[in-house]
Amino acid sequence: MTGPRTSRYARDVAVVAFAQSDHLRRTDELSEVEMVMPVLHQVLAATGLKAGEIGFTCSGSSDYLAGRAFSFTMTLDGVGAWPPISESHVEMDGAWALYEAWVKIQTGEADTALVYSYGKSSPGSVRDVLTRQLDPYYLAPLWPDSVALAALQAQALVDAGETDEPALAAIAARSRADAGANPHAQLRGAVPQGDYQVRPLRTGDCPPVGDGVAAVVLAAGDLARQLCDRPAWITGIDHRIEAHGLGLRDLTDSPSTRIAAQRAGLFDAPVDTAELHAPFSSQEVVLRKALGLGDTVAVNPSGGALAANPMMAAGLIRIGEAAARIHRGASDRAVAHATSGPCLQQNLVAVLEGDTR
């Protein structure tokens, strides 16, 4: 068997398992750890590893979503962290937890990693909660919500002639139709575009608000092959951030995504699949351009974030979905993207490849 085709790192690291919860509008009957634990069990069971055998554990979540301080210490109860494990947490999407775990494996400190992330948005109003991540001097006092900021970006795209409302509606419709084959998705099938939320974005252009969990297991080298029939090798991964002033940026483009993709080796060879973390239909337009994706690429066959957008997990799910397609032989080379912040402020790009068949 040949190794990954374009590895550029000290160690070959692969996603060897992926699991996710059903993504639901509310999960009032479950605490966060009760929501997370079954997914942890599922992803570990897929590899046969026990929590104590995992070299490094890293999670991503945000206390602001459910209003619970240090909620990640509660969810760690679901891992079985005794005797004490090597563990870390990022107050970010789990895609960045995966990045930290990948670095940890590259250093040789670990051979395997459990990465998980979750978001329980239902207790609060996520549109308002997300205003608290903005610049506290010039933006946060105005409470510009996440849909409003995405709408400013969408209008800029319309003005630039890059898209229009029918094209955005088509992205939304395609995403929910594709999600018909994804049993975990929150919105599936035909979903009406509905009224304007913040014009030009209609309800259908916006992601559903919901609760959900995702987890992956990473492993290095031969161990990856032992744990998985067809590992999804991470042959490139990078993340970049743009200026936090929205008025400093060209909202119709995403240079951070493009640079991350370049450094991840995306442009070295074609991909057949792209899982893009575009919570708003208009953001897919920006990402397709930045990543140079043609019509031959299957974009968000899972339905993407327009079908299920559990905060802090939706980015990790993109990596997991891309990896799962490689695991089952539906893809040979895929790109996964995760975003964070308003209007695609910060972007992570990972290139995943399967062994040649």
Added chain:
Amino acid sequence: MTAASPPEVLRAPLVVEFPFTRSLGPVQSAFLTGLRDGVVLGVKTSDGRVAVPPVEYDPVTSEEIRELVEVAATGTVTTWAWNDRPRPQQPLGTPFAWVLVKLDGADTALLHALDAPGPDAVRTGMRVRVRWAAERTGAITDIACFEPYDGPAPKAGPAPHDGVFQDPVTGIVAEARLDYVYSPGRAQTAYINALSEQRTVGERCPSCHKVYVPPRGACPTCGVATTDQVEVGPAGTVTTFCIVNIKAKNLDIEVPYVYAHIALDGAGLALHGRIGGIPYDQVRMGLRVEPVWTEGGRYPDHYRPTGEPDADYDAYKELI
């Protein structure tokens, strides 16, 4: 007894408020003080552009930038989004447009609200001007919003400004309040429901058999769901304690008093509570105690001695 589904999901309002006090850098201070005094300042970036709102460091080179200029209070909309249903705390209570505005003399855009009669009255490229707030304190909200403006851009470009004002604003208080509806989940719901009947119910780990009180639904040692409900107590043993000498705010308890770890009979770990009904300096490890409920109380008000002989150290040493 197997844990049953909770009869109903408990819900309670949860309000999180955090009034951060933030200091300002010299550029932010000049900008916000300028707004208070009805002047809009920008900063020159390393490549000679004028950034409004101004930043302390160059967005490209990260150099410290300090060269201030005054720009006009009029400008041009670079993108907009019509907000039919303003949310609480947003700049206007009536439908408005979010806008990015490039002020005359600036090369970057500022986010704010535009007061306009409807979406048909708004377009990219339209001219707008600042509507100043009646009372100004040195904050971005000193700009109440923008309003449509027919006039042309001033002929003169941005003018140098020394950024010096009387009584400069050096900080802001960023008030925030977020409202949640909290649900405690399956295990804690069962615990709270039992407390309402003055019973304490824990859950046992099916793997290591430890009984968790209060239960959180998972055994942190084994990483599995705790499944079996176990009623514990009501009496228990003081495993360790401390004497509190500082009166807590909003707490009507005379100091000194004793706060203790109490292992309820049958529990695999200690919970904590106040010890009453005994002078504070007579509380000791091994003291046997029982809960005291007050009328309508949702949890024990405190624990008092049962009068039993003290527990043997060996009986609770694993629970300290």
